[in-house]
Amino acid sequence: MVSPFLENMALWMSHSPDDRAIVYIVDDDEALRRALDRLFRSVSLETRSYGAVREFIGAQRPDLPGCIVLDVRLPGTNGLEFQAQLGDLGINLPVVLITGHGDIPMTVRAMKAGAVDFLPKPFRDQDMLDAVSTAINRDRSRRAAEDLAAGLKDRFATLSMREREVMMLAASGRMNKQIAGELGLSEVTVKIHRGAAMRKMGARTLAELVRMADALNLAREH
Amino acid sequence: MVSPFLENMALWMSHSPDDRAIVYIVDDDEALRRALDRLFRSVSLETRSYGAVREFIGAQRPDLPGCIVLDVRLPGTNGLEFQAQLGDLGINLPVVLITGHGDIPMTVRAMKAGAVDFLPKPFRDQDMLDAVSTAINRDRSRRAAEDLAAGLKDRFATLSMREREVMMLAASGRMNKQIAGELGLSEVTVKIHRGAAMRKMGARTLAELVRMADALNLAREH
DNA sequence: AATTGGCTAATACCTTCGTGTTATCTCCGA
DNA sequence: TCGGAGATAACACGAAGGTATTAGCCAATT
Incomplete structure (x- = not known):
């Protein structure tokens, strides 16, 4: 047992592991990626940055709550199509979409597919933070429910x-x-x-x- | 007991009561209301037409599955605000929104509030029929679940x-x-x-x- | 060949549940 | 004041649940 002082030190200096969360940024605009990266880190969120869908799919993802911030217009795969494929890939992360040239049918399609938000560029920082916060909370709930179900399944097995x-x-x-x-x-x-x-x-x-x-x-x- | 022949006659000539459904059209454009009215009646849906939100609220609504087709831009109350108030008014009908001058934030807000679809004018008849069909199915499910819960509550009382x-x-x-x-x-x-x-x-x-x-x-x- | 795990079953014993009968007390409305 | 509903409770009986012990059978693994 360490001293109460040191325990409190640890609490003050870092988030407890339960508070960690990762934002996966998928956008081909490097300047925007860097801006988003700074924004999210300013509120103590971890970030991973990808210039293409393929990079994101191939990357290792830690077992932590998180969400995806995804540009609709991307080289290679379309953002909306990628969103639709996420379930098949076994990726259940909530998605926040951003777009420079969106229209209403595109927005409706994204929201019907379960997107947390759909932000036209340029967006306000606070709107993005609100959307990501909602998305991460949704992922936390999903993970908590999944953990319970997993325990049951293990015992049933x-x-x-x-x-x-x-x-x-x-x-x-x-x-x-x-x-x-x-x-x-x-x-x-x-x-x-x-x-x-x-x-x-x-x-x-x-x-x-x-x-x-x-x-x-x-x-x-x- | 009537004859089997007459019973079958009745089945052929009209929908059974379980198939009935009503579309409540709320739009200040009378020409559009009439067009929607014809469209829905062509697929055997019943319709009620209102030029303003106030008319719809004051009207009697039969206890049948249905949905609301609502124009966002209306005299008096705004369509989106009305959508948000529906729950407080005890109205649980699914909403299909139509708009002439919509933007993305408006669409996102409507979809987050649970709208079944958001169709910009001009829309294709088939898109409207698909949206209304989805909305009515959603209402049927909700009503079925509510009937079960109501029976339980009655007995519990x-x-x-x-x-x-x-x-x-x-x-x-x-x-x-x-x-x-x-x-x-x-x-x-x-x-x-x-x-x-x-x-x-x-x-x-x-x-x-x-x-x-x-x-x-x-x-x-x- | 021996062991382990799964499936089956009988016997015995105790606990828990469900119900019927009878009875007392209180409150409330006719 | 009477009747009914609700709450309480004891007694008794049969049905159902839970567990321990013992034991036979079979397939797979060691």
Whole structure:
């Protein structure tokens, strides 16, 4: 245990790891990239800068909350098309779009695709900061929800097939006797599998098991 | 019981009530209103036409799925401000916006506020029909979810205070013994309230009660 | 060949749940 | 003042849940 003084020192001098966030800037205009870089660093956000979509895709991204600031007009790939591809690439970062020559249909398309904001150039610094702040908060929420779901999935993966079947039927409200009938088992065997499922999932009550089963099904439908 | 022939006649000649939907047109341009009216009626949608926001607010609206087609530039109230007020007025109809002189910030604001689409004039008939179709489907989903929640709320309203307390604690996974301790009751009394809650809510298993309790809490947070 | 893990099942024991019966007390409206 | 609804509670019985012990079977791995 270090002294309270040193602990407070650390808090004052740097963000705790939970506060870190990265803005990925994708724009072919190097001057604008540098300006954005300064802007974001001035509010203690980390930045990564890319001149083309390909560079961004190929780069390593740390496992931290963040967002993408993306120019619509880019060499090679179009910004809107890239936005649409992000999901397929397994990238779930929120997107803030900027454009020099945008029109309304383009804006509508971007917003329908889930963009956090769509800023025509020139934009005010504060508008950009607001958009990025919203985007990062959205990513934090998504990551938090995903972490919960991941924990559930990990525990569910340790269940045997029988245990999964019994768990789902139990979570649907079936009695042990009914489960035994539907699966062609004895009631005792069902109790064993049910108990194992509760233990492996970390559920202490049926109510918890019901909520876990619902969360797993929701995660799958998504 | 009428004859099968007459029943089928009715099906062929009109939409079943479940298919009905209404488009509320709010625009001060009477020529455009008439054109939209013809367009929507050509695809068997019902229409109501208003030249000003005030007319729409004062009008009676049947309890059917529908959407609003709203011009941004209107005499009196601004279309975007009206869109923002809809929630406060208890109107949850999806909005399709049209505009003659729109810009990007206006579009972003409208889409952030939940507009289904934002169409600059002149627009193609098919784009308008697509937007309205999406909007009405969204309203159908919302109404279906709301009907379910309303049924739950009605049943929950018939519970006494004690029954509600016991239901919530039971749905959280507490045993009757624990509930009795927390509420300062005997276990027998808890069983009576719990049984009454299950019966009044129409829940046949604890799993159903858990899901009902969750749905009620989600509905409240919303 | 031996071991491990998964699936099955019976027996036994205790806990918890659900319900019916009976009963007392309070409050409120007819 | 009577009747009804709500809340409380004890007693009793049967249904259901949970766990421990023991044990047989099978497939895969060591």
